[in-house]
Amino acid sequence: MNLQSILSQHIIKAVSESYAATLENIEFQATRKDFEGDITVVVFSMLRTVKGNPVQIGETIGEYLVANVAEVSKYNVVKGFLNLVLSDAYYLDFFTSIQNFNSYGKVPATTEAIMVEYASPNTNKPLHLGHVRNVLLGYSVAEILKAAGKKVYKTQIINDRGIHICKSMLAWKRYGNEETPQTSGLKGDKLVGNYYVKFDKEYKKEINTLVENGFTEKDAKAKAPILLEAQKMLQKWEAGDPDVVALWKKMNGWVYEGFDATYENIGVDFDKNYYESDTYLLGKDFIQSGLEKGVFEKDADGSVWCDLTDEGLDRKIVLRSDGTAVYMTQDIGTAIQRVKDFPDINGMIYTVGNEQDYHFKVLFLILKKLGFSWAENLYHLSYGMVDLPSGKMKSREGTVVDADDLISDMAATAKEISEELGKIDDFSAEEKTQLYKTIGLGALKYYILKVDPKKRILFNPEESVDFQGNTGPFIQYTYARIQSILRKAASASGYTESVEIRNLTLEPKEKELLKILQQFPDVIQLAAGNYSPALVANYTYDLVKEFNSFYQNVPIFGAENPAEISFRISLCDAVGSVINTAFSLLGIQVPDKM
């Protein structure tokens, strides 16, 4: 039983004995720094059932707890707050109870499975900063869910077909001179992206010409020859035209090579890929059964709709009058397909930007109406857009922050700072490169993940990402310091693992550290429940901040006796392990030296 429930029982007993009142539940909170104590009982909230002066009630309970609960060593009452001081033995017992620092906080996997979709790139352009946030968030949430005991399948849906890729294909055919990644030395996704931009340029030229010749802007946009040709290409693709399909395969292949490189660079992976070219026809079969169940209705022209006006939403089309599928149809089909592919999953998480909030609201509602039991466990992990000081990122206009460039820029900054500090001069060139990447990526990932997912991020490339204060490198640095201590401990003779620590007197900073360590399992569960890596990031920062204060103010190897030394080293070890675990949940690596 945990401490709070033990305390609750005694408090209820104390109150019923002294005041003849029965408390339902007791409210606890961490004691504020400015008061003495470790945990605080809020007496105010008892006043509804217990009549009396809050200070007096607090005193009564406090006295009772000190007398009857071994863990409570002292108490004080401030206004309606009863602050309890817990014994050092309580914290030391907790520390002893952590068997394995490396697995501390995590829960063993259960059979409860869930799928996390965390990327949905189009194959006509390279990945940019917006994709980076998407991928980092989803990957981290997947890792957090695993740590919280879920079985997780990671997936992405690749939008490999449609008018966008035809635009790149057409431009390449016209202007490409058979250029390939090999002949140009360009990364495949970059090469294809260039032709998407090229298409847009030509398209705009044609629009201007048409407008000069008296077309309205709207007509010009719809009638530009290059666009008509792209549309024709899409029709050919859908008809299975061998030449078009061959070109499509070739160019998509280039893009996948590029994506793979970027994903590897970022350090994320997927258990299963879904391709829109496989799924875009799915879902139509379920329209019929939905019609029979009365979930959908057919209009006179043959189009099929779902009426959601009762739920405060609009009517939503699910099948065109010509019988073809829309995006919604496809998403219905894909969801069902995924449950067929992975029969043990009982829910899905879609990591998609908040511009699609409405779409997912409707999708989930329709799936529920269709009667799928797992539809109750669908969650749209909606995140805010990443904007630049200049406004929105637009691929066509080239105002995007490219993912690969961003990562190498961060590593370059890490290199600059590292060289200036000159602490790793003994590293080999390869070790240095690896370290710069670890730090650069750590800075980037932490910067993005520490922010609440639903808030939008303003990214300023000029000011770039910090390496001091509440940042990834700061936390990595602390980890490296700890490793340095552990190396020294391993080579020294005085440090033995099995030492009796129960009778030690804790320094305030040691106690604070133990308190924070104690929260870790709860933080993982909370982060899993809220799908929020930010909670893990902020927790890690609090831990590290406290550790650094301990490190700089309490001697470790210079402690008074061997038991103290041994305990402090062990405490460092535990903090290091928790940093490592927490960062792995964020997809961030930690260096042994920096």
Next chain:
RNA sequence: GGUCGCAUAGCUCAGCUGGAUAGAGCACCUGCCUUCUAAGCAGGCGGUCCCAGGUUCGAAUCCUGGUGCGAUCACCA
């Protein structure tokens, strides 16, 4: 116009189911490297928690209304 989201220090962000004097980092200012890594530590400066009502012992947090910013409301994806 309807719907959804956001608004906290100059800037970037925390603030758990309502709790004590609203916290960090950056920036600015002051100290601390002959000791376990100064990417650090100790401290200072800095607030109309968007506004107005309401709920109650108590509101940054919950409710209502408003303002501002963003998104969305296609037989597009």
